[in-house]
Every structure is written in C-alpha cells, then in structure tokens.
Amino acid sequence: xxxxxxxxxxxxxxxxxxxxxxxxxxxxxxxxxxxxxxxxxxxxxxxxxxxxxxxxxxxxxxxxxxxxxxxxxxxxxxxxxxxxxxxxxxxxxxxxxxxxxxxxxxxxxxxxxxxxxxxxxxxxxxxxxxxxxxxxxxxxxxxxxxxxxxxxxxxxxxxxxxxxxxxxxxxxxxxxxxxxxxxxxxxxxxxxxxxxxxxxxxxxxxxxxxxxxxxxxxxxxxxxx
Numbered sequence: 001x002x003x004x005x006x007x008x009x010x011x012x013x014x015x016x017x018x019x020x021x022x023x024x025x026x027x028x029x030x031x032x033x034x035x036x037x038x039x040x041x042x043x044x045x046x047x048x049x050x051x052x053x054x055x056x057x058x059x060x061x062x063x064x065x066x067x068x069x070x071x072x073x074x075x076x077x078x079x080x081x082x083x084x085x086x087x088x089x090x091x092x093x094x095x096x097x098x099x100x101x102x103x104x105x106x107x108x109x110x111x112x113x114x115x116x117x118x119x120x121x122x123x124x125x126x127x128x129x130x131x132x133x134x135x136x137x138x139x140x141x142x143x144x145x146x147x148x149x150x151x152x153x154x155x156x157x158x159x160x161x162x163x164x165x166x167x168x169x170x171x172x173x174x175x176x177x178x179x180x181x182x183x184x185x186x187x188x189x190x191x192x193x194x195x196x197x198x199x200x201x202x203x204x205x206x207x208x209x210x211x212x213x214x215x216x217x218x219x220x221x222x223x224x225x
Contacts, residue, residue, distance in 0.1 A: 001051060003042065004060045005077060005187070007038060007073055008062045008064050008065070008094040008113060009065075009070065009159065010029050010070075011027060012074075013027035014045055015068040015190065015191040018050075024048060027187065030217060035073055038162060047125070054085065057087060057198070058089070058195075059089045060089075060092075060191060061078035062185075065094065065113070065129060065217060068213055069126070074086060075209065075210075075211055082206045082217055089206050092194060093212060094113060094185065095113065095121065096111075098185045099111045100192070102178060104132060105127065107153045107154055108125065108152075109132055110154055111124075112160065122140075143163075147163045147167050154174060158183055160183065162169050165177060
C-alpha cells in the first residue's frame with residue numbers, strides 16, 4: 001500500500017493506493033491546522049479501508065514549493081512513518097502533481113500554486129513521451145506577469161483565485177484555463193507518481209530529503225518556452 005501526503009499549501013490531501021487502485025482520497029482546506037489534522041486524517045483513512053499502518057510499503061510526499069511550516073509538517077510525518085515502519089519515502093515536487101492531473105497536449109502547460117502575497121509559484125511543462133516534463137526552473141510570478149508573458153496557446157493549471165482567473169482570461173486565445181475541478185492538486189496523482197518511482201527503485205534518502213522552499217526560488221516572471 002502507498003500513502004501519499006500533500007501539505008504544500010492550505011489545500012492539503014492524502015491518498016491510499018494498493019494494487020493499482022485508489023482506495024482512499026481526501027482533499028480539504030485547512031486554516032493552518034496541518035499539525036493537528038494530518039496524523040488523525042491518515043489514521044482515519046487507513047482504518048476506513050480496513051487496513052493497518054503496517055501494510056504500508058512506501059510513502060510519497062509533496063516537496064513544494066509551498067508554505068514553510070506546512071511543508072515541514074508533511075515531511076516530518078512522512079519521515080517519521082518511513083523510519084518507524086522501515087519503508088522508503090519518495091519526494092515529488094508539488095507542481096509535478098498539478099501537471100500530472102491534465103491530459104498531455106501539444107501545447108505548453110504552466111502549473112501554479114499559491115505563494116502568498118498575491119504571488120504564484122509556477123513552472124512550465126512540455127509534452128514528452130506521453131508525460132508532462134518540466135522545462136526550466138520554478139519561478140515566483142503573479143497573474144499579471146503571466147498574462148503579459150503568455151503569447152501563444154498555453155494551459156495554465158493550479159491554485160488560482162477568481163480574480164487571477166479573470167486576469168488570465170483576458171488572453172482568452174492563449175491562456176487556456178481548464179475547469180476548476182481539473183486544477184485541484186490531487187493526492188491520488190501523487191500516489192500514482194510515487195508508485196511509478198517505487199517500482200523503478202527510485203527512492204529518496206529519508207534523512208537528507210528536504211522541501212523546496214519559496215525563498216530559494218527565482219523571482220523574475222516566468223519565461224515562456
């Protein structure tokens with residue numbers, strides 16, 4: 001059984017995957033209560049599926065970028081479980097999870113999530129072998145800067161406030177905004193990505209695995225591929 005944990009932002013989620021089936025998925029918005037909500041949510045998920053923590057084979061955790069405190073909480077819980085259960089931990093960048101939620105197309109994709117103070121963390125993805133592959137570095141930008149930079153048809157997916165969607169929709173021929181339901185960063189996707197890496201033997205060092213913090217990212221507007 002694979003446990004997926006995502007605490008990148010106020011939108012947090014967990015999922016359980018076993019034998020190529022999503023057994024459980026929950027996404028909810030928390031008011032900075034990651035510490036008190038995460039562990040009970042994991043226990044409830046396992047119990048609801050009639051399983052035990054000892055059934056875990058690996059843990060996938062979202063690495064960010066995102067909130068400094070929430071990322072630390074998610075990684076601490078993932079590492080704690082990995083150490084106590086003696087199982088691997090696998091870190092996945094949060095924007096990779098967002099990108100994985102959309103079908104691969106022949107246009108670029110910009111995945112975004114909230115970075116505070118009306119800013120967005122963003123990364124461009126291109127289609128490669130039926131998967132989205134990141135192109136370039138993660139940047140800190142704004143909806144206004146994205147709207148200016150997009151000059152060809154480009155999918156924009158992720159956490160966007162209503163006003164940010166309106167700003168981007170001004171480029172209606174170029175900024176292609178999926179349905180809000182397709183913009184949710186789903187922990188089930190994280191579970192699938194984790195499973196793929198687990199089967200390939202691509203696991204992380206439980207001691208050295210670290211989050212991607214916002215303060216380490218570039219601040220210029222996102223460059224288009």
